[in-house]
Amino acid sequence: MKKKLSIVYDITKRCPWNCAICCMGASSDKAVCGDEPLLSEKLQMIDNIAQVRRMRDVRIDFSGGEIFTNMDHVQVIEHAASLLGRENIGISTSGYRVDDTLAKQLSACVSECEMTMDTVPDCEYPLRPKGYASAAAKALPYLKKYGITTGIQTVLARSNCNEKMLRDMYGWICSHEVDNWSLLKFYPSGRGAAYQEEKLTKEEELWAVRYITEMNDENLSVHKSQIDFHYTMEGHKKYTAECRCVKKSIGILPNGDVTACFWAVDACTGIIDTKFRLGNLREQQLTDIISGKEALYWLNCSHHCELGAA
Ligand code: SF4
Numbered sequence: 001m002k003k004k005l006s007i008v009y010d011i012t013k014r015c016p017w018n019c020a021i022c023c024m025g026a027s028s029d030k031a032v033c034g035d036e037p038l039l040s041e042k043l044q045m046i047d048n049i050a051q052v053r054r055m056r057d058v059r060i061d062f063s064g065g066e067i068f069t070n071m072d073h074v075q076v077i078e079h080a081a082s083l084l085g086r087e088n089i090g091i092s093t094s095g096y097r098v099d100d101t102l103a104k105q106l107s108a109c110v111s112e113c114e115m116t117m118d119t120v121p122d123c124e125y126p127l128r129p130k131g132y133a134s135a136a137a138k139a140l141p142y143l144k145k146y147g148i149t150t151g152i153q154t155v156l157a158r159s160n161c162n163e164k165m166l167r168d169m170y171g172w173i174c175s176h177e178v179d180n181w182s183l184l185k186f187y188p189s190g191r192g193a194a195y196q197e198e199k200l201t202k203e204e205e206l207w208a209v210r211y212i213t214e215m216n217d218e219n220l221s222v223h224k225s226q227i228d229f230h231y232t233m234e235g236h237k238k239y240t241a242e243c244r245c246v247k248k249s250i251g252i253l254p255n256g257d258v259t260a261c262f263w264a265v266d267a268c269t270g271i272i273d274t275k276f277r278l279g280n281l282r283e284q285q286l287t288d289i290i291s292g293k294e295a296l297y298w299l300n301c302s303h304h305c306e307l308g309a310a
């Protein structure tokens, strides 16, 4: 078996939500799509990615921005599934435009859909716009109906990392039979760089992992959601400070730039440091990019997280 390469493809910068903490600087303004490839180029980029299967197994998670601000993206996802297999395709969406028709169409080409909810629906939350969590809640039953594995991702920040909010979220996740609950700590990248005070301390991070683990252990139900802490969070068995850049994952930005880490992005969706920029998919083959000298920096020795996230 070949070593798997997990690719997060941020297919667009456009997003209706304009979240204050957006990790990649997405915006509802159509002008942000100015440097995005055309549909035909996006399809070619998928062909380009698929060539990597000669060297590595490949999984693509489509993200954004919000994927479904442009419904052409369904064709891009379908094309990726036709080349890589449905089981290797995931999407991250806010739930925007996900209804019965779209969920049915996606079920043929997407195995997993992850949506972000930092609070239960209808809870006011300063870091997200009104209605944000409700969009995911509305989409969830459609995705479940058509057999797509569902995930809710919660970004833990100072503003939601307390007993009441975590217990409410856990109750919501269980009662709505979400398959996976993934916990990620807020990392101040993109527009989120202006919210340093929302970053958890190591002690808060450890507390959150312990609190959620204990809450889940107390739940004796046989139908529990799977809980998954991000590898950069301390206090659980999957924690590691060893960097995954290129060895395990890469990111592709809306303009085709390939980044070693999708968190190494500024508020204008630019790569923060040249050492993270591996190349561009519109100009180069991904097979060359992941074996080029920029990639070798990440492949040839083990690194601790160079962003200080882990
Ligand atoms: S954080 Fe996600 S939902 Fe919010 S603006 Fe950015 S891409 Fe859109």
Ligand code: SF4
Pocket: 232, 241, 242, 243, 244, 245, 260, 261, 262, 263, 304, 305, 306, 307, 308, 309, 310
């Ligand atoms: S730089 Fe840090 S956050 Fe990025 S892949 Fe490496 S360990 Fe993960």
